[in-house]
Amino acid sequence: MRELRTVVCVKVVPKPEAVRVDPGTRLLDRSNARAEINPPDMNALETALALKELHSGRVDIVSMGPPYFEPYLRVGLAMGADHIYLLSDRAFAGADTLATTYTLAQGIRKIGAFDLVLCGEESSDGATGQVPPGLAEWLQVAQLTLLSEVEVDLASNTARGRRQLKGGYEILEVPLPCVVSVKTACNEPRFMDYGIKSWAFAEGRVTVWNAADLQADPECIGLAGSPTIVSELAEAPFRERRRQFLQGTPEETARQLVDLLKEKLSA
Amino acid sequence: MVASLYGVQEERKAIWVYLEQEGGTLENVSLELLSKGREMADQMKWQLVGLLLGRGVVELAETITAHGADEVWLADHLLLDCFTIDAYARVVFQALMDGKPSVFLLPATPNSRDLAGRLAVRLRTGLNADCTDLHMNPEGELMVSEVSGFGGGVLALIEMRHHRPQMATVRPGVFSPGEADASRKGKLIRLPVDLTADMIRTRIVERALGRGVDLTRAPVLIAGGRGVEGDFKLLQELADALGGEIGATRPPVDEGHIERERQIGQTGVVCSPKVAICCGISGAFHFVVGIAKAGTVIAINTDPAAPLFDYADYCIVGDVHQIIPALIAALQQSQERSRA
Numbered sequence: 001m002r003e004l005r006t007v008v009c010v011k012v013v014p015k016p017e018a019v020r021v022d023p024g025t026r027l028l029d030r031s032n033a034r035a036e037i038n039p040p041d042m043n044a045l046e047t048a049l050a051l052k053e054l055h056s057g058r059v060d061i062v063s064m065g066p067p068y069f070e071p072y073l074r075v076g077l078a079m080g081a082d083h084i085y086l087l088s089d090r091a092f093a094g095a096d097t098l099a100t101t102y103t104l105a106q107g108i109r110k111i112g113a114f115d116l117v118l119c120g121e122e123s124s125d126g127a128t129g130q131v132p133p134g135l136a137e138w139l140q141v142a143q144l145t146l147l148s149e150v151e152v153d154l155a156s157n158t159a160r161g162r163r164q165l166k167g168g169y170e171i172l173e174v175p176l177p178c179v180v181s182v183k184t185a186c187n188e189p190r191f192m193d194y195g196i197k198s199w200a201f202a203e204g205r206v207t208v209w210n211a212a213d214l215q216a217d218p219e220c221i222g223l224a225g226s227p228t229i230v231s232e233l234a235e236a237p238f239r240e241r242r243r244q245f246l247q248g249t250p251e252e253t254a255r256q257l258v259d260l261l262k263e264k265l266s267a
Numbered sequence: 268m269v270a271s272l273y274g275v276q277e278e279r280k281a282i283w284v285y286l287e288q289e290g291g292t293l294e295n296v297s298l299e300l301l302s303k304g305r306e307m308a309d310q311m312k313w314q315l316v317g318l319l320l321g322r323g324v325v326e327l328a329e330t331i332t333a334h335g336a337d338e339v340w341l342a343d344h345l346l347l348d349c350f351t352i353d354a355y356a357r358v359v360f361q362a363l364m365d366g367k368p369s370v371f372l373l374p375a376t377p378n379s380r381d382l383a384g385r386l387a388v389r390l391r392t393g394l395n396a397d398c399t400d401l402h403m404n405p406e407g408e409l410m411v412s413e414v415s416g417f418g419g420g421v422l423a424l425i426e427m428r429h430h431r432p433q434m435a436t437v438r439p440g441v442f443s444p445g446e447a448d449a450s451r452k453g454k455l456i457r458l459p460v461d462l463t464a465d466m467i468r469t470r471i472v473e474r475a476l477g478r479g480v481d482l483t484r485a486p487v488l489i490a491g492g493r494g495v496e497g498d499f500k501l502l503q504e505l506a507d508a509l510g511g512e513i514g515a516t517r518p519p520v521d522e523g524h525i526e527r528e529r530q531i532g533q534t535g536v537v538c539s540p541k542v543a544i545c546c547g548i549s550g551a552f553h554f555v556v557g558i559a560k561a562g563t564v565i566a567i568n569t570d571p572a573a574p575l576f577d578y579a580d581y582c583i584v585g586d587v588h589q590i591i592p593a594l595i596a597a598l599q600q601s602q603e604r605s606r607a
Contacts (some may be wrong), residue, residue: 133384142468167479171472227393227430236422242580254593264563
């Protein structure tokens with residue numbers, strides 16, 4: 001019987017509270033930033049592992065980034081994934097969505113035939129959610145996005161899922177292979193399996209591929225392959241609020257609030 | 268660098284807006300984009316074109332013209348009745364290759380994001396997603412997109428010099444919809460549509476649409492966090508008294524106390540009410556982003572050191588379960604007094 005072959009796209013992101021912009025260089029100062037697997041990607045990984053339990057098969061993780069991503073990605077192996085492919089090359093740096101999706105698609109093709117490519121809804125540091133449809137276009141396959149539930153039927157060679165719409169939902173079905181993104185928080189990612197943790201962090205299989213390994217067109221990767229240019233970068237101005245504390249009993253506070261609300265809502 | 272399918276030399280000086288509609292009704296965000304597009308087009312003395320896909324939606328053309336479009340490009344077809352990525356991407360792609368606009372704006376909604384992501388790759392162009400502002404730089408006739416990252420902590424200005432169209436998506440509520448002007452004249456252009464069922468890989472098994480809530484347009488937002496302890500009934504009572512809507516941080520949504528479409532913040536809704544009353548919310552940055560555009564922020568929390576107080580105009584250290592009932596009572600009293 002056929003087994004399910006899944007590739008999960010994972011990004012390692014700095015924890016958001018740890019990011020600052022260096023006012024001198026206008027570059028992101030990540031020196032204090034601790035990293036983690038992008039939380040929405042953990043939901044994709046959980047979906048992949050749950051589907052593997054149902055259908056057997058394998059779950060490969062693909063990620064584009066610098067070598068320091070590796071230990072963070074190994075968490076995925078400790079959760080039950082089979083192999084990590086880290087696409088890492090200085091030439092990949094500075095990639096926008098077009099170059100990123102191209103590079104990931106090259107990596108996925110090199111891993112081999114797949115049924116599902118699973119992605120998180122968006123990355124917590126870029127938050128654009130454009131990678132899944134872009135990947136589907138490069139790979140020339142169907143897509144299902146923002147699913148809260150995913151099912152696969154290997155007999156009919158289809159994936160089916162529930163997608164939340166404004167005030168309702170739709171259930172969609174597409175042929176395999178396809179790209180699927182899952183809704184953030186649609187499941188509870190499992191903890192690392194302590195039985196395999198030491199394997200995952202020592203012998204667990206990690207393959208690093210560079211641009212040449214991917215036979216990537218140098219014109220399509222990194223900064224060179226990115227049509228968009230960041231012309232300015234700054235710490236977002238945060239609107240100063242009054243920060244005025246209201247005092248008194250709940251009733252006194254309530255009366256002050258009523259006056260405030262009248263003033264603000266009539267304006 | 269690989270060139271886009273059409274470039275700066277072939278572009279037409281026009282701003283195109285993709286108009287999302289559902290069941291024959293234009294989404295508000297479509298009007299918001301038309302309004303911003305009109306402003307940019309006026310500045311550049313360019314044309315504004317609204318691109319509309321659907322089935323039996325020709326009567327929307329009038330509204331689109333009234334909201335500023337010089338031309339409405341319409342693709343009306345049986346197979347465009349419900350959004351499917353294959354059909355919509357094909358038709359929009361053909362329209363773009365025909366019209367070759369310099370700028371193409373889309374809403375950052377689930378369907379239009381899918382469309383934008385696919386089209387940018389198909390056109391080999393760049394895409395600025397979830398822009399928080401847009402403007403035209405007359406020098407070089409470039410669009411400058413402002414995007415925020417890291418939960419709103421970092422702002423970037425992005426432009427694209429050599430690839431076309433200059434694509435951007437914008438979330439609902441970022442721009443205001445502007446007034447309709449029924450005296451405006453516009454041109455309707457019907458597009459030929461070559462679609463057959465076998466081009467569409469998606470099968471819609473089931474579809475149920477309700478009346479969605481639109482928190483982006485609520486004048487008052489009553490948001491609850493962990494400190495509300497699941498009692499959103501109380502918040503709904505206050506919202507009813509003020510003509511507002513209730514919203515929440517992520518934990519109450521995850522715990523099932525309130526629908527996900529009412530989640531406020533980076534992965535939820537960004538709203539701009541006149542007043543936001545935040546109840547029992549500690550103030551994680553991911554949430555704060557969602558109320559940054561509120562006119563006035565009132566925060567109620569038992570913890571005087573709650574980070575949210577730094578982002579509030581009026582701060583109340585107290586228990587939501589005491590303050591809110593007192594506020595509802597005081598509002599009723601004040602209404603009775605004004606009636607008497």
